[in-house]
Amino acid sequence: MNMMMMNYEVDHQRIKTNGIWMHVAEKGTGPLVLLIHGFPEIWYAWRHQINHLADNGYHVVAPDLRGYGDSDAPLSPNSYTMLHIVGDLIGLIDHFGQQKAYVVGHDWGAVAGWYLSLFRPDRVMALVTLSVPYFPRSPTAKTIQSILQLYGDGCHVIQFQEPGRAERAFARYDYTTVMKKFLLITDKMIAPPDMEIIDFLETKWSLPPWLKEEDVQVFAEKFEESxxxxxxxxxxxxxxxWELLAPWQGSKITVPVKFMIGDKEFGFHSGGIKDYVEGDEFKSLVPNLEVVVLDGHHFIQQENPQEVSNQILSFLRQHPMDQ
Structure with a gap:
C-alpha cells in the first residue's frame, strides 16, 4: 500500500456485491455515508472528506467503482450501465446492514447518485452531488447521438466510444502525465477536429497548492495497475x-438534494449550465433541491476541500437519520 495512502488511516476491504468484488476505504462509526468518485479517480479523491465526516460522527465508505482501482472490472462495456452501478451500491448498503445511507457523488459518482435516488429513494436519506447535475432523459434521441450533434468528435465522450481508440491514445503518455492532464483541467474537454482529447489537454508541470505530487502518484499507480x-x-x-431508463421517463428525484458546482466548471458560463442549475427545469425534476456555487473547477472536492466538507456535513445534519 502506498505510504501516502496509509497516512490517511482508513481501513480497506473488498466486499462481494452484485456479482463483483468491490474495494472500499472505510473510516468512522455512525450513520452510513457513501462517497462515490468519478473519472478518472478512485476512492482517494475523497481523502479530505473521509476524515472530516468520520471525525464528525459518520461511518464513511468510499468505494472504487467497478472498473476502477482495486475493484473488479468486468470485460463487457454492457456491464457498466447505471443499473449495474446502482446495483453495486445497493449491495454495499445491504452489506453494512443499513436501510438508508447518505450518498455523496462527484462526476460519474454524481450520475450514480442521481440514479440511485431515482431507482431506490427508499434507500437514500439525502443526496449530495458535485459538478454534474441531473439531466432528463430524452424521449427520442439516444445519448451519444445527442452529444455528437452538440459537441462533435472532439468531445471526450465521443472519443471514448470506440473500444481501443482512447486506450491507444492514452498509451502515448505515462500515467502521471495523464492524471495531471485531467486533474488540472481548466478548459472545456473538446478537442479540435482530428485531434485526440488526451493530446489536446494541456500538461501543467507545476502543481497548484491543493494537489501534491504524492497525490498524483496515488492515482497514477492505481491506473497503471488497472x-x-x-x-x-x-x-x-x-x-x-438510455435504453434501460425508458421506464423512468419523466420521473422526478424526490430525496433531499444539495448540488454543488464550481464557478469555473467547464460549460458553467459558456455552456448554459449556470442557467440550467439555477433555472426552473432542474428544480422541477429535483423538487427538494439546494444549489450551491463554489469557487473552483471540476475536481471541486479536492480543490476546495474544506468548503465542500463543510457543505456536506451541514446538509447531512439537516437530515438526521431516524433514531
Missing part, C-alpha cells in the same frame, strides 16, 4: 443506459 478500459466503459454503456 488501465483505463474500465473507466472508458462507463461512456461506452451510455446508450444502453
Amino acid at each position: 488501465g483505463f478500459t474500465g473507466a472508458f466503459n462507463y461512456y461506452r454503456a451510455m446508450d444502453l443506459t
Whole structure:
C-alpha cells in the first residue's frame, strides 16, 4: 500500500456485491455515508472528506467503482450501465446492514447518485452531488447521438466510444502525465477536429497548492495497475443506459438534494449550465433541491476541500437519520 495512502488511516476491504468484488476505504462509526468518485479517480479523491465526516460522527465508505482501482472490472462495456452501478451500491448498503445511507457523488459518482435516488429513494436519506447535475432523459434521441450533434468528435465522450481508440491514445503518455492532464483541467474537454482529447489537454508541470505530487502518484499507480478500459466503459454503456431508463421517463428525484458546482466548471458560463442549475427545469425534476456555487473547477472536492466538507456535513445534519 502506498505510504501516502496509509497516512490517511482508513481501513480497506473488498466486499462481494452484485456479482463483483468491490474495494472500499472505510473510516468512522455512525450513520452510513457513501462517497462515490468519478473519472478518472478512485476512492482517494475523497481523502479530505473521509476524515472530516468520520471525525464528525459518520461511518464513511468510499468505494472504487467497478472498473476502477482495486475493484473488479468486468470485460463487457454492457456491464457498466447505471443499473449495474446502482446495483453495486445497493449491495454495499445491504452489506453494512443499513436501510438508508447518505450518498455523496462527484462526476460519474454524481450520475450514480442521481440514479440511485431515482431507482431506490427508499434507500437514500439525502443526496449530495458535485459538478454534474441531473439531466432528463430524452424521449427520442439516444445519448451519444445527442452529444455528437452538440459537441462533435472532439468531445471526450465521443472519443471514448470506440473500444481501443482512447486506450491507444492514452498509451502515448505515462500515467502521471495523464492524471495531471485531467486533474488540472481548466478548459472545456473538446478537442479540435482530428485531434485526440488526451493530446489536446494541456500538461501543467507545476502543481497548484491543493494537489501534491504524492497525490498524483496515488492515482497514477492505481491506473497503471488497472488501465483505463474500465473507466472508458462507463461512456461506452451510455446508450444502453438510455435504453434501460425508458421506464423512468419523466420521473422526478424526490430525496433531499444539495448540488454543488464550481464557478469555473467547464460549460458553467459558456455552456448554459449556470442557467440550467439555477433555472426552473432542474428544480422541477429535483423538487427538494439546494444549489450551491463554489469557487473552483471540476475536481471541486479536492480543490476546495474544506468548503465542500463543510457543505456536506451541514446538509447531512439537516437530515438526521431516524433514531
